[in-house]
Amino acid sequence: MSGRVTIKDIASSLGVSVSTVGRALSGQDRISARTRRQILDEADRLGYVANSAARVMRAGHSNLIGLVIPEIENDANAAIARCVAESCAARGYQMVLFISSDDRDRELANIRALAEMRCAGAIVTLGPSPHRETIRLLSSMPVVQIMRHTSKLISDSITMDDRNGIAQAVRHLAELGHKRIGFVGGSDKLSTGVNRIVGFDAGLVGEGLVRDDALVITGPVRASFARKATEQLLNSENPPTAIVAAAVRLTIGVLETVNKFGLKVPDDISIIGYTDPLWLRGWGPGITTISIPVHEAGIAAASLLIQRIQDKGKKRAVASVYTPNLIVRNSTTVPRPHDRFLNRLG
């Protein structure tokens, strides 16, 4: 265990005091260059490894920044994690990642661990109904909410304008001439889920289209759900000529099922996805999608948080909303005449 060497060991080994060693180790203080060199060398020789617990205890806070997200197996969240990690590292902070699995108990445990570590701040994507205690703990530290926003917690936030994003998708399809547009979306318990469906309706209204409830299906954000939903859509009396999938996982299920039905994209049916993982660009003809600026969001969240940590003056919370972006590829085109479409499906 070489990790057991302390500044005391270095001090006695060199015949100096612990405070001198401390000064040498922790940046530029009143100390002669020569003693510093000596001390640094000796520390190296002994295999000294600082004890951050002692430092934290003394300072009252650590240089850890917590990132709490519901899942990591998801291109957007993974990108955010990387960007936050990089931004933190560049500013002398260390990101620690927690995966809450959208489970409120685990979420609380994660936030509690963060609070116990006396972390400098946290970037969080909270679940649908966080424990009161979760909110209380977060209220006592600098926080930035990312991707989702709950008004139960007053803090800065960085979210996507999903309403606008989905509305753009609908507009794009409407402009191509689609009138029967299907929607496969996530649960409406999350702010993101709600916004996406609201955006869908808004998009329809904006284009003078009427919503057909049979064409709108929401459920858990899983490929298996999307497969079922798409089957239902395609088997219905009067199926849609285009489908908007409101999440990556759902996009996968929709594409898979459309394939299974032998439908060609975009000739037989137009498909539009949400967010832009690497593989969407090369799937079949290339999938048209709404991309969201996850990298910018991650970087901004970290900057914002670090600014909050360092600024003592507590200004008002600011909510930044990023606008998604339509990326037109080749999975959307004008609708096939309806009788021929039904024929193709039958």
Place this chain on the structure above:
Amino acid sequence: MSGRVTIKDIASSLGVSVSTVGRALSGQDRISARTRRQILDEADRLGYVANSAARVMRAGHSNLIGLVIPEIENDANAAIARCVAESCAARGYQMVLFISSDDRDRELANIRALAEMRCAGAIVTLGPSPHRETIRLLSSMPVVQIMRHTSKLISDSITMDDRNGIAQAVRHLAELGHKRIGFVGGSDKLSTGVNRIVGFDAGLVGEGLVRDDALVITGPVRASFARKATEQLLNSENPPTAIVAAAVRLTIGVLETVNKFGLKVPDDISIIGYTDPLWLRGWGPGITTISIPVHEAGIAAASLLIQRIQDKGKKRAVASVYTPNLIVRNSTTVPRPHDRFLNRLG
């Protein structure tokens, strides 16, 4: 800052000693149920949040388990992260994730942070040439290497038998009748990269096929590289009738390019991927691939590490190697007669 309440505050507020409070807070010790209740309630009322730094300092080690991986934007690593996080949480440990970006300096910084936190242990995927200091630090803590293995560090390890995996892919194609099999692989600086190409050669030999160097291209594990490599393959004098892509990112690039050339999978060309992300199953006809047991690996790594942490007796390091699994879907079939294939390409 409600986080500033200490056991001392609770003690004085209740007129008991700090050790009584300590006992009440930290599990079952000699203490009356009534005082415990009182103390717990008071702690709650005051908004007490334990100070893990103080605990770590006292204990000499934390309950943190570090996971250091080169990247997280990758289905396999993301799955590992989740599984490790869950396994740790279930056993009372807390995972902290670091992303090294395959940069040896960052990797060292990550490991150093872990050492300074006095973490209980670490699960690591090291880069191609770690700093000597990285190895030194890791040598002083319980470690499990995952996915990649370097013999510079003596520790338990959990890796995939990539040789076998790729060889299975080759065998599958050879059995279908393919003789000209292309290979798009990652850099040969990593143990994984090397093993995959060795497996390719072994697979060819096992099937009595000869390697054509023009058909084997390796480079950075990026879709852009795979696109270029595939173009080169398809434009060559005598192109392959099947391609093995030795990583997800490469699979994406290969599929995209094959598409771009107007080739149909599997009629015009057979494609086989490596690892099994969600979207591969529904891509076009469904992509045949070699799946690797990442969930098992993540869970095993965590169990193994925790066992090492708790067992004082240091047994010999054990290297577990997991065998990949061929999943046959519809991107592989018998080769099209070669003249007609060239025709189709031309």
Place this chain on the structure above:
DNA sequence: CTGAAAGCGCTAACAG
């Protein structure tokens, strides 16, 4: 420029 000493919050050994 350097040393001595106090104390961050908690636990555990010892004494009642």
Place this chain on the structure above:
DNA sequence: CTGTTAGCGCTTTCAG
């Protein structure tokens, strides 16, 4: 069952 006390390793006054 409860209280007293001594550190864990480090930083930071305050003296020299």
